[in-house]
Amino acid sequence: MDWGIIQGQDAAVESLRRDISSDRVGGAYIFYGPEGVGKATAAGLFAQALECESKSETETPPCGVCPACGKVERGVHPDVITVRPEKDKSTGQDRKTIGVGPIREQVLERAHQRPQEGRRLVFILDNAQTVTIQAFNSLLKTLEEPSPDTVLIIVTPNLHALPPTVISRCRRLRFRSLNRAEQRGILSANLPDGEGKEEVDLDRLISLSLGRLGQAFDADSGALAEQRESALAFLEEVSAPVGKADEAVLLSMAAGVAGGGGSTRKDVLGFLEMILGLLRDILVLEVAPDVLEPWNADVEKALRAIGGRWGVSGLIQALDRVRNATRDVGEINTNPSLTLESLVISLRGTVGAGG
Numbered sequence: 001m002d003w004g005i006i007q008g009q010d011a012a013v014e015s016l017r018r019d020i021s022s023d024r025v026g027g028a029y030i031f032y033g034p035e036g037v038g039k040a041t042a043a044g045l046f047a048q049a050l051e052c053e054s055k056s057e058t059e060t061p062p063c064g065v066c067p068a069c070g071k072v073e074r075g076v077h078p079d080v081i082t083v084r085p086e087k088d089k090s091t092g093q094d095r096k097t098i099g100v101g102p103i104r105e106q107v108l109e110r111a112h113q114r115p116q117e118g119r120r121l122v123f124i125l126d127n128a129q130t131v132t133i134q135a136f137n138s139l140l141k142t143l144e145e146p147s148p149d150t151v152l153i154i155v156t157p158n159l160h161a162l163p164p165t166v167i168s169r170c171r172r173l174r175f176r177s178l179n180r181a182e183q184r185g186i187l188s189a190n191l192p193d194g195e196g197k198e199e200v201d202l203d204r205l206i207s208l209s210l211g212r213l214g215q216a217f218d219a220d221s222g223a224l225a226e227q228r229e230s231a232l233a234f235l236e237e238v239s240a241p242v243g244k245a246d247e248a249v250l251l252s253m254a255a256g257v258a259g260g261g262g263s264t265r266k267d268v269l270g271f272l273e274m275i276l277g278l279l280r281d282i283l284v285l286e287v288a289p290d291v292l293e294p295w296n297a298d299v300e301k302a303l304r305a306i307g308g309r310w311g312v313s314g315l316i317q318a319l320d321r322v323r324n325a326t327r328d329v330g331e332i333n334t335n336p337s338l339t340l341e342s343l344v345i346s347l348r349g350t351v352g353a354g355g
């Protein structure tokens with residue numbers, strides 16, 4: 001990877017490159033701005049550049065080919081530490097917040113040591129909106145008296161959720177929203193050539209990514225989380241290989257959404273919009289995972305598996321059909337359960353449709 005992969009963020013990228021080439025790297029940075037515009041990718045590249053062993057006089061690091069660059073890219077460089085949440089002892093899952101414990105163990109206990117093999121110690125605090133105030137407070141002393149070869153990169157969608165005492169001690173880089181044309185350019189550049197590419201309605205896809213789900217999804221909000229779970233189960237079943245899908249199961253899933261428990265037209269629309277959001281993520285993961293981020297990053301593995309079975313051109317057709325069904329139920333007032341039933345059948349026809 002090189003800096004060219006980050007598009008539409010010239011100001012932020014230029015500023016980082018300047019810090020590197022003039023050897024005036026700060027002790028702490030905050031990368032902030034909306035989801036899916038390259039902040040985490042930039043943090044990875046910056047870490048790579050800070051450890052890069054290339055001696056080139058003409059090119060700004062990272063070179064992308066030296067051993068250090070390779071280790072950072074594979075996530076195994078001993079001096080580049082991405083802070084992780086603790087595991088919950090009872091469930092074995094990652095905790096939803098990063099508290100004082102992980103900050104102390106992963107950052108503070110190492111921050112004043114020498115790098116093991118690289119030139120600097122780099123700490124990446126991604127999703128910093130999940131870091132507790134107490135955990136940030138425990139970082140303050142390190143931020144006030146940074147050791148010269150330590151760099152902390154805080155990545156967050158929301159600058160003002162950070163304590164002002166932290167904000168004032170960091171170099172701040174704003175990553176801007178990408179406009180429709182820029183998003184279209186990124187997707188178009190990343191879609192594989194050939195089958196189906198010309199037919200992709202990129203505008204439609206982009207308008208999805210500007211939809212409300214992308215802004216507001218929060219896996220903690222019970223009803224939405226439940227709805228997403230059933231939408232994900234539905235997509236897993238619908239994308240099963242030919243001969244392996246159980247159409248009766250699919251139809252009863254659809255009927256459960258449409259008729260069960262007194263659900264309303266609004267519920268069906270919510271379900272269809274959730275499916276659209278997930279399909280959009282699946283497509284993003286298939287074609288441009290380094291540039292655009294999925295909204296539902298916590299279920300990325302499941303989404304990738306579905307995408308692998310579906311194929312790019314099938315996914316594009318599927319998006320189109322779900323979009324039509326949403327319009328039918330929302331604007332034309334068709335019978336929701338009949339619309340869902342015929343959606344099931346037509347979606348099955350898109351699985352593995354080339355691409």
Ligand SMILES: [Zn+2]
Pocket residue numbers: 051052053054061062063064065066067068069
């Ligand atoms: Zn390198």
